[in-house]
Structures are given as structure tokens and as C-alpha cells.
Amino acid sequence: MAGARIAPSLSERVRAGDSRAVARGITIMEDGGPLASALHAAILPSTGRALTIGFTGPPGAGKSTLVDAFVAALRKSGRTVAVAAVDPSSPLSGGAVLGDRIRMGRHTEDEGVFIRSIASRGHLGGLTESIHHIVDLFDASGRDVVVIETVGAGQSEVEVVDVADIRVVVNAPGLGDDVQAIKAGILEIASILVVNKADLPLAARTVRQLRAMLSLRRDGEKDVPVLETVASTGQGVAELLAAVLALGASAPGDRQARRRARIRRLVAESAATLMRRRTMARRDPALLDLLAQIEAGLISLDEAVAAVISEGTKMPDRISDQTQVAESTHEPAV
Numbered sequence: 093m094a095g096a097r098i099a100p101s102l103s104e105r106v107r108a109g110d111s112r113a114v115a116r117g118i119t120i121m122e123d124g125g126p127l128a129s130a131l132h133a134a135i136l137p138s139t140g141r142a143l144t145i146g147f148t149g150p151p152g153a154g155k156s157t158l159v160d161a162f163v164a165a166l167r168k169s170g171r172t173v174a175v176a177a178v179d180p181s182s183p184l185s186g187g188a189v190l191g192d193r194i195r196m197g198r199h200t201e202d203e204g205v206f207i208r209s210i211a212s213r214g215h216l217g218g219l220t221e222s223i224h225h226i227v228d229l230f231d232a233s234g235r236d237v238v239v240i241e242t243v244g245a246g247q248s249e250v251e252v253v254d255v256a257d258i259r260v261v262v263n264a265p266g267l268g269d270d271v272q273a274i275k276a277g278i279l280e281i282a283s284i285l286v287v288n289k290a291d292l293p294l295a296a297r298t299v300r301q302l303r304a305m306l307s308l309r310r311d312g313e314k315d316v317p318v319l320e321t322v323a324s325t326g327q328g329v330a331e332l333l334a335a336v337l338a339l340g341a342s343a344p345g346d347r348q349a350r351r352r353a354r355i356r357r358l359v360a361e362s363a364a365t366l367m368r369r370r371t372m373a374r375r376d377p378a379l380l381d382l383l384a385q386i387e388a389g390l391i392s393l394d395e396a397v398a399a400v401i402s403e404g405t406k407m408p409d410r411i412s413d414q415t416q417v418a419e420s421t422h423e424p425a426v
């Protein structure tokens with residue numbers, strides 16, 4: 093991390109809202125490593141303005157169609173928006189996410205809409221960390237709203253969407269009996285539940301099932317609105333936007349708190365990624381001994397974890413080699 097530098101012009105151009113600089117910045121963030129860290133550090137002071145909204149839900153629920161309609165509603169309200177369409181399972185941009193870009197075609201001529209597909213490129217930092225960086229990049233570039241959309245709703249998708257201030261979980265009738273498609277974990281992160289395809293006959297039943305599931309949650313949790321939409325016609329989308337904006341404005345002076353919460357999540361995420369990487373890469377006898385001791389029941393897992401963390405923090409990281417490469421080959425281009 094130490095040593096990587098970003099030419100001041102790139103972060104300045106991002107802050108000025110230059111879309112080519114933002115596009116270049118996203119590539120750097122996707123690649124991860126020291127350049128991404130340096131760029132993130134340079135733009136972070138300019139973040140905290142944008143409202144970030146994550147959309148997730150089972151495949152085929154209508155997320156992309158809904159995001160498209162939501163973006164149209166945002167634009168009608170005069171807000172600018174950046175959309176990151178994220179596919180954690182795909183190693184390369186393309187496939188389903190590319191389809192999403194085409195679906196968003198009606199916004200391509202609009203400078204107030206920036207759309208980018210993000211795929212997991214298997215880099216050092218991890219996808220969730222990249223998403224944090226990219227959301228902050230969009231925020232620093234002056235976009236009013238940042239939308240993160242995932243394909244599917246597996247564990248990685250839930251983690252990705254958890255980066256957002258407001259999380260919209262999209263469902264549709266008939267995707268599985270008794271809303272089976274809504275897996276554990278996803279209900280917990282939802283700020284708003286949407287039953288899309290409300291034009292289909294079983295929509296009312298799905299709404300009832302979701303309300304029933306919500307009522308089983310521990311009390312003390314905030315009420316989660318359940319809204320109905322027909323993304324393909326735009327029905328209910330204005331109400332969704334109103335609900336999102338109401339949540340965004342619910343606590344006055346909230347933006348600073350949201351930004352602080354986002355930084356906290358980012359640090360937790362990055363620390364976990366770093367320790368995972370170092371622990372998996374370690375081959376020294378001390379670690380092998382530790383693993384053997386856990387296996388033999390000689391030490392508790394908690395004790396072993398404490399030892400791994402304390403040793404792991406002292407480890408040199410291959411990142412230093414990368415810094416040199418990054419500096420010598422990439423920096424002039426930035």
C-alpha cells in the first residue's frame with residue numbers, strides 16, 4: 093500500500109465529474125491493490141453526499157427492469173445517478189450483466205446516468221472491497237444517487253448489497269413455493285421489500301407471505317415496507333422512490349453517519365480479506381503447528397484465531413512487490 097501514488101489529476105478529474113476519469117477509476121478499483129487504495133484515499137474526503145441504494149433478489153424477479161424504471165424516476169426528479177451492475181459469480185464482465193446493460197439502453201444517451209457492469213476479477217482485495225471503492229468513486233464524482241444491482245441473491249450478492257445505505261430486496265410471485273427463494277440473511281439486510289410483477293395473479297399471496305415472515309423477526313427492528321411494483325409498466329415505482337427517499341432522509345444530518353458506517357464496513361471487510369489471504373498463503377511451521385493443535389483439541393479456536401491475527405499482522409505482504417510493478421508500469425497512465 094505504501095508508496096503507490098495516483099497522479100493528482102485523476103482524482104481531481106473524478107471530483108469534477110469527468111466520466112472518462114470515473115471509468116478509468118473504476119478499472120483501477122476493479123483491479124484492486126495499492127493503486128486502488130491510493131485512489132480511494134484521494135477521493136474519500138469528497139464522499140458522503142450520495143445516497144446509495146442496493147437492489148438484490150432472486151434471478152428473474154425483475155431487478156434489472158425495476159432498476160431501469162427506478163433510474164427513469166430518479167431522472168424525472170432531477171437527480172443524477174450511477175449504476176453498478178454486479179455479478180459476483182462471473183469472472184469477466186459480460187453474460188447476464190451485459191444483458192442488463194442492453195436493457196438499460198434507454199438511458200445511454202443521458203449524461204445524468206452512468207452505468208457500468210462490475211464482475212469479480214479474482215483480484216487480491218475481493219469484490220466487496222471493490223464495490224465499496226466504486227461506490228465512493230461515484231459519490232466523489234458528484235452523482236446524487238448510486239445504485240448497486242446484483243444478479244441473483246446468493247451470499248456474495250447479499251454482501252455486495254450490504255455496502256449500500258438502503259437495500260431493496262426484490263421478489264416476484266411464483267419464483268418458488270412459500271417464498272423459498274428468499275433465503276436466510278437476505279430478509280435481515282432489507283430496508284424495503286418489493287413484490288414486483290404485481291400484475292401476476294399470485295402477487296397478493298406473496299405480499300402476505302413476506303409480511304408474515306417479517307412479523308416473525310425479532311421485535312425492536314424497524315418496520316420494513318412491503319411495496320408492490322410492475323416494473324415493466326412503471327406502476328408503483330414512484331411509490332418506491334418516495335419510500336427510498338423517505339428512508340434516506342429519515343435521520344437529519346444522517347449523511348455523515350452513513351459515510352462513517354460505510355467506512356467502518358469497509359475497514360472490517362478489508363481486514364477480513366487481508367487476514368484470509370495471509371492465512372491461506374502462510375506455510376510456516378508456527379501456523380502448521382497451530383492448526384495441528386486445534387485438530388488435537390489442545391487449544392480453542394478463539395485462542396488460535398488470536399494467535400493467527402497477531403502473527404498475521406507482522407507478516408510481510410506480497411503487496412509490496414505489486415507496488416513496485418504498479419508504480420513502474422501504471423502510474424504514468426493514471
Ligand SMILES: Nc1nc2c(ncn2[C@@H]2O[C@H](COP(=O)(O)OP(=O)(O)OP(=O)(O)O)[C@@H](O)[C@H]2O)c(=O)[nH]1
Nearest residue numbers: 150151152153154155156157243244289322323324
Ligand atoms: N409480468 C411482469 N413481468 C416482468 C415485470 N418486471 C419484469 N418482468 C419480466 O421478467 C423477466 C425478468 O426480468 P429481469 O429484469 O431480467 O429480472 P432480473 O431480476 O434482473 O433477472 P436476473 O438478472 O437474471 O437475476 C423479463 O422477461 C421481464 O420482462 C413485471 O412487473 N411484470
Ligand SMILES: [Mg+2]
Nearest residue numbers: 155156192243
Ligand atoms: Mg438482472
